Amino acid sequence: MSKVRVRFAPSPTGPLHIGGVRTALYNYLFARKTGGTYILRIEDTDRTRYVEGAEKYILESLKWCGLNPDESVEKEGDYGPYRQSDRKGMYVQYAEQLVESGHAYYAFDTPEELDKMREDLKTPEDPSPKYNYATRGKMKNSLSLSKETVQKMMNEGVAYVIRLLVEPGQEIHFNDIVRGAVSFKSEELDDKVLLKTDKMPTYHMANIVDDHFMEISHVIRGEEWLPSTPTHVLLYRFLGWEDTMPAFCHLPLILKPDGKGKLSKRYGAKVGIPVFPMNWESDTDFFIGFKEQGFLPEAMINFLAFLGWNPGTEQEIFNNEDLIQAFDLERINKSGARFDIQKARWFNQQYIMQTNDARLAELVRPYVEAEGHKPSEEYLQKVCVLMKERFEVLTEFWGNSKYFFEDVSEYDNQKVIRKKWKPENREKMHDLKSTVNRLRIFTAENIEEHVKKFIEENELSFGEVLPFIRLAVSGTTKGPSIFEIMSIIGEDEVAKRLEKGFEDFDKIKESLKNS
């Protein structure tokens, strides 16, 4: 087999959708698995849809995801340029070549005339008439007009496009790696525009020319391209490139989590789930990203890899290297996969738990600093040790861990105060505080030993004491071992919080009683 060269070819019309990220991932994985080359090509042939900043966003997103291309606009290889607008001059000659060989023709119809044709020919049976063998004779093109008229219009500079001439009565077969044999009848195709009036190619023309000259071996792209693939096969054939035509691999779509349909950006915004790798902000739009929602790129990639593919084993956690090893185009599923944010969160939690303390501290630090605290590296890492299995996404870290960094201002469990707090034990609790505060060795083990001993000696129960130490020190009844928490926070701070907490509990109990 000749060398594997694959490309991810997004269009810079906005932020890179999560489905695009998965397409990039599968291209990347396949290239790495086969020792091939993974290329990024920017498909910016539609100037009307060009969005400022989108290309940069795509590049940055891929970087964050760890899907760095071997060749791209930032890293030119031997097949450049890697931006289609920079390749503009290449396409015209092949479009012209197709006209000369009788496989394409000039068409002068204005957008208004096209609309009119579609409107006039529309019937209940055929609500969307095509520009094809049946209709092209009625339109203004070099097939329906006389040579002289065409020449005259060209001389006058009348705007024209070049359209592919598709003859009816043929079957176009091709093999898809995911779907197997697929075939279309040529009369179902339309005479697709190849070259637009601005001399820019359409996707159909550009992707064939570029894939050919970039020596692309496999086209791995979304299923939405399946219906236009026969047109692409025809283009390879008419250009004389069919013998080196790439293999096709059409990926199943990523669907909405609930009901039906393709996962869209609007939908994601509506239900508050990320649909983009990173935040996107423009004059008109704001979309939240996985990154800003507290996802680790490895977790997101692992999750995405399993949306439409699986290794056939029961292993689910795959790092980059594992994915490359296990990946196989043959094991990609045919049907669309629903996006399940819950599962994505589970993957993220798995990765957080696996992350070493130093890196986790680094990941979590921005959230702590955003709250105005600058803990030492050592301190933050200690907190991470205790908290790492207690949050699914990074953004939840602060809410669950703030008592390590600042005083307790409120208590999240009033019920336990109302039911179990005994003001008559106040004196004993005060003694407990003093006992704890006197400890010379302030380790979790030592605190635990002495607290338990104190409880026994004073004929208290764990239930009367432990929840209140916890609540006073952390403001919540949830969390890691209270003795570990105390040892990290330190004896002075602990004494202060116990004192204040016990006082607060008395007041709260009193006010709850009255209300």
Next chain:
RNA sequence: GGCCCCUUCGUCUAUCGGCUAGGACGCCAGGUUUUCAUCCUGGAAAGAGGGGUUCGAUUCCCCUAGGGGCUGCCA
């Protein structure tokens, strides 16, 4: 509407003619933790329907139904 693609637990999926249909997420119950999370154990939960082919179909074929995609001088 037409064309193409798809169809196993709620969701992601395993099964390449022998199935007591396996795993994961989520859910429920129990255990560990006198908290929470983690972890462990158990549970409920599926091959759209109808025809074939076959000794035997979730698996192969056909039809129906349902879903999705495409149907632009957008990609």
